[in-house]
Amino acid sequence: MEVLSSRFQLTACIKNLKERAETIQLKQKKIQQAQEALKKHKQEMKNNGNVTEEEAEDNTVRVPVTGGNRWWGCGLFNKEPEVSTSSTRERPAPAPITEKKRTSKVRKTIEDMREKYGRGKGDCESRLENLEKEMEELQRERDQVLEETFQHVISLEKIALNVDSLSTYVHLDFLIQKTKEKRDAKKVKKLEEMKSRVNKGVVGALRYKRTAAARAAMKKTNTLLKNKDIVSKSDLIQSGSPAVYQLRPKKEEIGTLRRMTLGKKDVNQSNRTILLLGETGAGKSTLINTLVNYTMGVEWEDDVWFQIVEEKRNQSESQTSDVIVYQIFEFEGKTLPYSLTIIDTPGYEYNRGIEQEDIISQRLFDLFRSDDGVHEINAVGLVLKATENRLNDRLKYVFDSVVSLFGKNMEQNIVALITHSDGLRPENTLKALKAANIKCSKDENNQPAHFLFNNCQSKQKTQTNQDQLKSSWDLTTDEMGQFTDFLDEAAPQKLMTTVEVLNTRIRLTACIQNLQERIELTELKQRELQQTHDGLKKHEEEMKNNENFTIEIDVPYKEKESSKKGATCCKVCKENCHDPCTLALSPKWCDVMKKGGCIVCTKKCPVSDHEKEKKVYVNKTMKVQMDLKDVREKYERSKANCEKTTSLLETLEKEMEEVTAAKYQMLDESFQQVVNLEQIALNVDSLSSHVHLDFLIEKMKEKGDKEKIQKLEEMKSRVDERTRAAAAGEEADE
Structure with missing residues (x-):
């Protein structure tokens, strides 16, 4: 309450000071006009001539204040009123009014000025001297009020949590201005320190208040219009x-x-x-x-x-x-x-x-x-x-x-x-x-x-x-x-790097998928060769006597089957280069094509050797009855003895070695794709890589490349840990 009362008194004091300063300024203006008039008509005054001069005249008008009656007990009344004997209620103060200074111009004669500023034997200079004394008295009165106001601010600062409030902001500029006129450097410094703090906080609040008010007004005006336009383009x-x-x-x-x-x-x-x-x-x-x-x-x-x-x-x-x-x-x-x-x-x-x-x-x-x-x-x-x-x-x-x-x-x-x-x-x-x-x-x-x-x-x-x-x-x-x-x-x-990541992933997947299919075919050929080898061994005596015999062999072959999503395939290698290939309209737009050629198929054939259709190559086997003549014709061998038969098996084994070498080359290429992906991606250990890693690790173990096996197993270990945690979370939710 003390803080609020002091702040209220401060406001009233400064408001009163402003009004009294305004009165002083009006009187100064009037005195200045009187001085100019006296100097101008000095000769006429000596001759007692009559002249007329226009002068500013101030009047005080009492004006009612809107907002209702002011009751006794407000911060400006220090004395309690008498209580009416006819009622226990306190009397209200007189209806609130304020005094307004109004200036009007009037025409006065020298006689009027003599009467107002004093008669006697004195000349114009003595009359002006009287006016200056009056001005000095007003100045002293103003300085006294200014001092009282400054003390109010100091008192308020000592008792308030924050004197740098918005209500203080308006007063500080006025106080600083008047204190500078008084040339009191110490008090000016104190007031400017307060204003500096205010500028950091209250000015921002004022700006925000103005901005918020403007926004609120604008939003209120535009709400109906903006919603009407949007609603007209929507369905309820x-x-x-x-x-x-x-x-x-x-x-x-x-x-x-x-x-x-x-x-x-x-x-x-x-x-x-x-x-x-x-x-x-x-x-x-x-x-x-x-x-x-x-x-x-x-x-x-x-x-x-x-x-x-x-x-x-x-x-x-x-x-x-x-x-x-x-x-x-x-x-x-x-x-x-x-x-x-x-x-x-x-x-x-x-x-x-x-x-x-x-x-x-x-x-x-x-x-x-x-x-x-x-x-x-x-x-x-x-x-x-x-x-x-x-x-x-x-x-x-x-x-x-x-x-x-x-x-x-x-x-x-x-x-x-x-x-x-x-x-x-x-x-x-x-x-x-x-x-x-x-x-x-x-x-x-x-x-x-x-x-x-x-x-x-x-x-x-x-x-x-x-x-x-x-x-x-x-x-x-x-x-x-x-x-x-x-x-x-x-x-x-x-997104250049992101596109590179996605592109590498797509090519990695296509490369490994193609590799899996080719290895599958290679293993089918291995089984065919093994069956042929076992059959020849079983009928070794018949072969020595050049007698005919029959063996049953699972012969691998490729056949095209329908695919819902479509694929890019090589007609020469008879391989699936990109399956599924859902976006490319033709092979030249396929992701696995680079510089006019395929980066996946065995022979790295040009784009022209590929086709895009909803069919894919599938590895299959069929059982075939073969006699010795058929075997020799298939492997382009003439009739021969048992030693010649051994040469035939060696040829088949050599073919197996070549196929295996090609498989390992593709395996190394796939490993390099994984390494490249790890270098550019935030995380290569995603679930989509999990299937590829198992396959790569298995085939690398067959190859016996320990360094690459260790690298791949480290990746798989991280994937396994995260996948198990995710699976555990799913089971717990169920």
């Missing part, structure tokens, strides 16, 4: 509070991709791109809708909600492998100074991980390298639920799948977007990120950079839940502002 799917509308973006199918565009692109406006990844059910769809509403400037008071993500009719639709690109244009300046592109990927699931991850990788690769696709990304958002109790186990698989898509230049742009948040620190999620050693951006506390969002913006408001929903809305809006600030400040990452 739920009435109520809020009313929920489905936006109608322009839909485009670009190969295997879907693009949804809201508004028209302005090439002069900047853009920010977000890639969202996460498990099924993490809340990506709601987060996308929230980003869109925030971009459009939708507020709590608008009582409306817009959806751009189409609602799924059943759970199976949420398991599609489509990648959807949302482009949000024409809302620059609402809340964001840029347009927004959101890339939504289907949810990752453990039980469909390997196949789905490869499809998503292929879809993203197509998006990144397309001429009208995405060529840079500002942020990768890992969408996570804050309520998951076993998040630590499940995230390992999901994040391994995610980060293996990108190059090492992307690490500082990866952040966690925590959904279903109650606003508290997401301890489980942050522990999961840290335990899994997720490579992502870090905050000032060296923790994974993260932002919190609640997922109930479209929930219907009632009297019982309105306060909670408003709190959730405010949380999401505040965190969304911080996230979009991150988007604005984060350096965009060009």
Whole structure:
């Protein structure tokens, strides 16, 4: 109370001082005019001539103050009034009034001035001297009031928690100005120190207040207009509070991709791109809708909600492998100074991980390298639920799948977007990120950079839940502002390295798959040779006597079969070079073609020797009855004795050695692909590499290359550890 009373007295004192200073200034002006008039008409005054001069005249007018009566007991009344005998109530003070100084110009004669400024024997100089004395008295009075005001400020500073408040700000400039006129350097310094502190805080508050007021007025004016325009382009799917509308973006199918565009692109406006990844059910769809509403400037008071993500009719639709690109244009300046592109990927699931991850990788690769696709990304958002109790186990698989898509230049742009948040620190999620050693951006506390969002913006408001929903809305809006600030400040990452990662993965997969098929064929040939060898040994006596005999052999061959997805195959080598090949329209556009030739098939044949169709080569065997003549004709040997037969087997064994050498060469090439991928990728130990690693380790052991075996087993050990944790998490959830 003492602080408030002192502050109130300070305000009243300074206001009074200003009014009295104004009175002094008016009197100074009047005296100046009188001096000029006396000097001008000095001769006429000596001759007692009559002249007329215009002079400023001030008048005091009592004006009522609006705002009601002022009661006794306010801070300006130090004395209690008498109490009426007819009532126990205190009498109110007289109706509040204030005095206003008004100036008017009047014409006065010399006689009028003599009467006002004094008669007698004195001349003009003596009359002016009287006026100057009056001025000195007024000046002393003003200095006294100024001193009292300064002491009020000092007293207030001693008792107040913060004297540098907004109410003090207006007074300081006036006090400093008047104290400088008095030339009191010590007091000027003290007041300027106060003002310096005020400038750092209160001026900012004033600016914010003005800005906030302007924003509020603008929003109130534009709310109906902005919603009317958007609603006219939407479909009402739920009435109520809020009313929920489905936006109608322009839909485009670009190969295997879907693009949804809201508004028209302005090439002069900047853009920010977000890639969202996460498990099924993490809340990506709601987060996308929230980003869109925030971009459009939708507020709590608008009582409306817009959806751009189409609602799924059943759970199976949420398991599609489509990648959807949302482009949000024409809302620059609402809340964001840029347009927004959101890339939504289907949810990752453990039980469909390997196949789905490869499809998503292929879809993203197509998006990144397309001429009208995405060529840079500002942020990768890992969408996570804050309520998951076993998040630590499940995230390992999901994040391994995610980060293996990108190059090492992307690490500082990866952040966690925590959904279903109650606003508290997401301890489980942050522990999961840290335990899994997720490579992502870090905050000032060296923790994974993260932002919190609640997922109930479209929930219907009632009297019982309105306060909670408003709190959730405010949380999401505040965190969304911080996230979009991150988007604005984060350096965009060009996707050249990411495309290189995806391209290498595709070629690695194609190379290993082709190698597996060729080794399978080689092993079938080995079995054929072994059967032939055993048959000849069994009928060795018949061969010596040149007698005919019959043996049964499994002969390998290749046959084309139908394929749903299509493949690029070599007609010369009769091999599958890229299966499936879903994007290329012809072999020359296939990912395994480089500098006009194939990098996969045995002979590295030119593009012209390849074909793209929905058929693939399949290794098969058929049982064939062969006699000695057939065997010799097949291996181009003439009739011979047993020694000649041994020569035939040696020839077959030599052929096996050549096939094995070619197999090992492909094995070394595949190993080099894995090494290259590790050098450019954030994480090569993803589940998609797991199948390849098992195969490579097995064949390297046959070759006996210990150094490469150790390198591959180290990779596999990391994959196994993370995969087991993810599997354990899935079993625990079931």
